[in-house]
Amino acid sequence: MFLEVQNVTKVFRSSENEKPIVAVKDLSLSVPRGEFLCILGPIGCGKSTLLNMIAGFERPTKGRILLEGKPITGPGPDRVMVFQEETLFPWMTVLENIRFGLRFKGLSEEETEEEARRYLSLVGLEKFGDFRPHELSGGMKRKAELARALALNPKLLLMDEPLSSIDAISKMSLLQEILSIWEKSRKTIVYVTHNIDEALFLADRIIVLTARPAQVKREVVIHNPKPRDLLGSEMIDLKRQLIEELAQSHALEEHVLTPG
Amino acid sequence: MEVNLSSFRRISLSRKTRLIASLLILFLAWEAIAVFVEVFRNVPFPTPLETFTRLVDLITGEPLYGIPIYKHLVDSVSRWILGFGLAVAVGIPLGILLGYSTAMWDLFMPIIYVIQTIPGPAWIAVALMLFGLGNAPAVFMIFIVVFHAVVITTASGARGISRRYVNAAKMLGADSATIFFKVFLPAATLPIVSGLRIGLGNGWRVMVAAEMIAGTASGLGYSIIESRWSLDFTSAFVCMLLVSAFGLLTQRVIFAKIERRIMRRVGLMEVS
Numbered sequence: 001m002f003l004e005v006q007n008v009t010k011v012f013r014s015s016e017n018e019k020p021i022v023a024v025k026d027l028s029l030s031v032p033r034g035e036f037l038c039i040l041g042p043i044g045c046g047k048s049t050l051l052n053m054i055a056g057f058e059r060p061t062k063g064r065i066l067l068e069g070k071p072i073t074g075p076g077p078d079r080v081m082v083f084q085e086e087t088l089f090p091w092m093t094v095l096e097n098i099r100f101g102l103r104f105k106g107l108s109e110e111e112t113e114e115e116a117r118r119y120l121s122l123v124g125l126e127k128f129g130d131f132r133p134h135e136l137s138g139g140m141k142r143k144a145e146l147a148r149a150l151a152l153n154p155k156l157l158l159m160d161e162p163l164s165s166i167d168a169i170s171k172m173s174l175l176q177e178i179l180s181i182w183e184k185s186r187k188t189i190v191y192v193t194h195n196i197d198e199a200l201f202l203a204d205r206i207i208v209l210t211a212r213p214a215q216v217k218r219e220v221v222i223h224n225p226k227p228r229d230l231l232g233s234e235m236i237d238l239k240r241q242l243i244e245e246l247a248q249s250h251a252l253e254e255h256v257l258t259p260g
Numbered sequence: 261m262e263v264n265l266s267s268f269r270r271i272s273l274s275r276k277t278r279l280i281a282s283l284l285i286l287f288l289a290w291e292a293i294a295v296f297v298e299v300f301r302n303v304p305f306p307t308p309l310e311t312f313t314r315l316v317d318l319i320t321g322e323p324l325y326g327i328p329i330y331k332h333l334v335d336s337v338s339r340w341i342l343g344f345g346l347a348v349a350v351g352i353p354l355g356i357l358l359g360y361s362t363a364m365w366d367l368f369m370p371i372i373y374v375i376q377t378i379p380g381p382a383w384i385a386v387a388l389m390l391f392g393l394g395n396a397p398a399v400f401m402i403f404i405v406v407f408h409a410v411v412i413t414t415a416s417g418a419r420g421i422s423r424r425y426v427n428a429a430k431m432l433g434a435d436s437a438t439i440f441f442k443v444f445l446p447a448a449t450l451p452i453v454s455g456l457r458i459g460l461g462n463g464w465r466v467m468v469a470a471e472m473i474a475g476t477a478s479g480l481g482y483s484i485i486e487s488r489w490s491l492d493f494t495s496a497f498v499c500m501l502l503v504s505a506f507g508l509l510t511q512r513v514i515f516a517k518i519e520r521r522i523m524r525r526v527g528l529m530e531v532s
Contacts, residue, residue: 055431057427074430075427075430075431076431076433077431077432077433079431080431080432081431083424083427083428085424087424087425087427087428089425089428089443089446089447090526090527091446091447091449091525091526091527092527100429100432100434100442101432101433101434104432104433104434104435104438105433132527133527134527148432152432152433
């Protein structure tokens with residue numbers, strides 16, 4: 001198996017006298033190469049913690065995580081994460097941001113430049129290479145961030161609610177973009193979200209988590225070809241089921257009732 | 261449309277008007293207090309007009325405690341700049357170090373917090389024992405106050421703001437030297453500049469207090485405290501006016517401009 005999460009538990013202890021928080025409890029899942037997996041769960045359920053452990057920013061308290069059979073010990077360019085918050089370096093241009101990761105790959109100056117430009121145009125930002133992040137719209141920043149991540153040619157792309165701060169209209173075009181990038185690159189993607197529509201649109205398989213501590217509640221494999229029509233009856237049925245799942249695992253929240 | 265446009269213009273105009281009105285309120289209140297004190301306490305209280313007249317006298321060459329007013333101002337400003345400069349030279353590198361390394365933070369931050377709780381003038385005993393009377397103890401007090409402001413703001417800000425960028429850089433495979441110089445330092449610019457701003461204000465205020473007690477024999481603070489014996493309160497008011505005017509000019513006008521330029525350079529537009 002390409003990625004394996006084996007009986008992982010994560011406990012946070014903020015200080016000695018406070019009650020420890022169990023964010024993830026005895027969670028196991030595996031991801032085959034090339035799969036687009038969406039992890040769906042209510043806000044604050046521990047899904048980002050899970051992703052952080054796969055990325056290597058956090059260590060599991062119990063259990064282990066294997067990538068191609070090797071345990072993950074820290075962050076590295078084989079698993080690139082697109083964060084929920086903006087992490088483009090504001091003091092660099094978009095192109096410099098993309099080049100930043102490439103310089104550690106031992107490429108020549110020209111190759112670096114060429115690669116950076118290639119990924120810039122892959123996300124449709126070729127005209128904006130010399131712009132600073134603060135000069136771009138929210139959606140364009142996401143695309144730039146995606147280009148920076150993809151340029152490293154990671155084995156695994158991790159996405160932590162990448163569209164949660166994006167307006168509904170830009171979101172649609174970004175979803176298309178992510179899908180077409182996945183189709184072109186066939187990267188393994190683990191995509192964490194609380195938004196059912198995003199998951200239905202993108203995923204080969206959806207794993208629904210319980211409220212904290214996060215455990216696997218349900219698994220849904222979607223065979224329908226992409227891009228999918230989310231207003232088709234099959235998708236609507238699936239969506240209804242997923243809403244119920246989420247509602248059970250958590251007091252029904254606003255974002256579940258009105259999925260973006 | 262036209263109505264809208266003209267109302268926009270009226271807003272920006274009315275803000276300027278309000279600024280002038282605000283200053284007018286200040287001077288009217290001052291005048292009223294002066295009259296009130298003179299009537300009910302029978303004490304001559306300098307009015308705005310008297311103060312400005314005295315300001316003109318002093319500017320045109322009348323000495324104050326044997327020294328021209330320019331010299332008082334220049335001496336004050338040089339002490340401030342010296343104390344501020346020394347504090348920044350030590351404080352920024354230290355703040356960066358404490359912000360970067362948790363071990364260093366744990367080791368040194370408690371000491372900085374202890375220093376922070378003691379107000380500048382309360383260091384007088386230490387200052388006198390270390391330096392005797394004169395310039396140096398005043399500079400020392402300014403130094404101490406600016407120092408902890410710069411260290412604390414830089415360190416805590418750098419820790420918070422830089423984490424996400426540092427995490428991103430780690431993930432992109434950067435080595436630790438690159439992370440420090442290309443990511444951590446630029447990301448720390450914002451808190452460094454905030455630290456400078458806070459330090460500048462703290463230092464300026466403490467400068468006045470330090471000159472009152474350190475035996476500097478010149479400076480705005482010295483001139484104000486001397487009025488206790490000379491009863492030349494009008495000159496004391498002139499000095500207060502200069503403290504305020506010069507403080508506003510350096511912090512709100514000059515430094516604010518520099519700050520905006522730096523922020524634009526770094527691409528961090530928000531100014532906290």
